[in-house]
Amino acid sequence: MKCMNTDALSRTSARSAQLIAASERNTLDPFTEIDWELPMGDRDYYLPQQWLPLFGTPQWEAMDETQRMIYSRHECASLFSAGIWFENQLMQLVLRHLLEIPVTSPAHRYLLIEVADECRHSSMFGEFIRRADTPTYVPTVDADFEALRHVPGGRALGYLLILAMEEILDAVNRSTMRDESVHPVSRAIAKIHVLEEARHVSFVKTYLAEVWPSLEAEERNAVRSLAPPTVAKVVSLLINPDVFEGLGIEGGLIAAQMNPMYRMQSIVGLAKLTAFLTELCVIDADNVHVWAGYGLVDNV
Numbered sequence: 001m002k003c004m005n006t007d008a009l010s011r012t013s014a015r016s017a018q019l020i021a022a023s024e025r026n027t028l029d030p031f032t033e034i035d036w037e038l039p040m041g042d043r044d045y046y047l048p049q050q051w052l053p054l055f056g057t058p059q060w061e062a063m064d065e066t067q068r069m070i071y072s073r074h075e076c077a078s079l080f081s082a083g084i085w086f087e088n089q090l091m092q093l094v095l096r097h098l099l100e101i102p103v104t105s106p107a108h109r110y111l112l113i114e115v116a117d118e119c120r121h122s123s124m125f126g127e128f129i130r131r132a133d134t135p136t137y138v139p140t141v142d143a144d145f146e147a148l149r150h151v152p153g154g155r156a157l158g159y160l161l162i163l164a165m166e167e168i169l170d171a172v173n174r175s176t177m178r179d180e181s182v183h184p185v186s187r188a189i190a191k192i193h194v195l196e197e198a199r200h201v202s203f204v205k206t207y208l209a210e211v212w213p214s215l216e217a218e219e220r221n222a223v224r225s226l227a228p229p230t231v232a233k234v235v236s237l238l239i240n241p242d243v244f245e246g247l248g249i250e251g252g253l254i255a256a257q258m259n260p261m262y263r264m265q266s267i268v269g270l271a272k273l274t275a276f277l278t279e280l281c282v283i284d285a286d287n288v289h290v291w292a293g294y295g296l297v298d299n300v
């Protein structure tokens with residue numbers, strides 16, 4: 001793998017300086033911004049209905065509204081535990097990257113800010129789970145970013161996965177913060193996450209766009225072939241079988257995995273990622289069918 005000197009990445013450096021300034025202007029502490037004392041009962045949704053994996057399935061139709069609201073609280077806790085798992089993986093990748101970036105580079109300082117953001121986000125997600133009266137769901141998917149270190153183009157692939165999760169969570173968060181049927185604590189969490197993740201997305205897009213053309217052909221080929229299955233794995237973190245088992249929803253896992261409405265929702269949630277990767281030619285006419293086969297873009 002090429003050892004990039006991020007100081008040589010002038011666009012990434014310039015963007016980092018802007019993002020440092022934006023972070024100084026607007027960074028929020030979830031423990032002062034959110035009213036954690038609001039009770040989390042059974043009379044609100046905790047995620048927008050269209051983002052619930054069972055939405056529209058026979059299992060969904062069989063629930064009354066209270067059961068749907070309870071189910072949504074469990075899905076929200078499961079989503080946030082996937083968020084914590086993912087942010088942990090992200091931070092490990094970023095911290096390793098920091099060892100190679102000159103400490104005088106704006107990218108070094110910005111990535112430290114990003115890690116600090118993720119520490120607050122994971123604490124915020126954890127606080128929701130602590131108060132939501134649900135089990136502490138743990139993602140069961142075997143997807144470890146650690147293994148990516150050793151493949152050609154592994155760092156670029158790692159950042160690509162970061163972007164995938166950040167974009168899909170951004171889509172969920174944006175509809176959550178606007179949905180008046182959703183509990184105020186969920187909406188406040190979503191609002192903070194949207195604000196701060198927009199900067200992370202901006203960094204990773206600038207970095208990938210600048211690094212991609214400088215990779216060796218072998219590295220680009222490895223990223224192109226590994227990206228669809230690994231993005232699919234990351235996306236599959238959003239459905240946790242323990243939710244259905246714990247709530248006694250028979251056939252829930254299969255129904256969620258096969259749910260055409262949820263599958264379409266995921267494709268929409270990934271649309272900004274796949275448009276960006278198409279611009280970069282990571283996705284092109286030769287491999288778009290592979291992405292479609294994994295349910296990551298609409299059928300081509």
Ligand SMILES: [Fe+2]
Pocket residue numbers: 087117118121122193197
């Ligand atoms: Fe985050």
Ligand SMILES: [Fe+2]
Pocket residue numbers: 118166197200
């Ligand atoms: Fe992030």
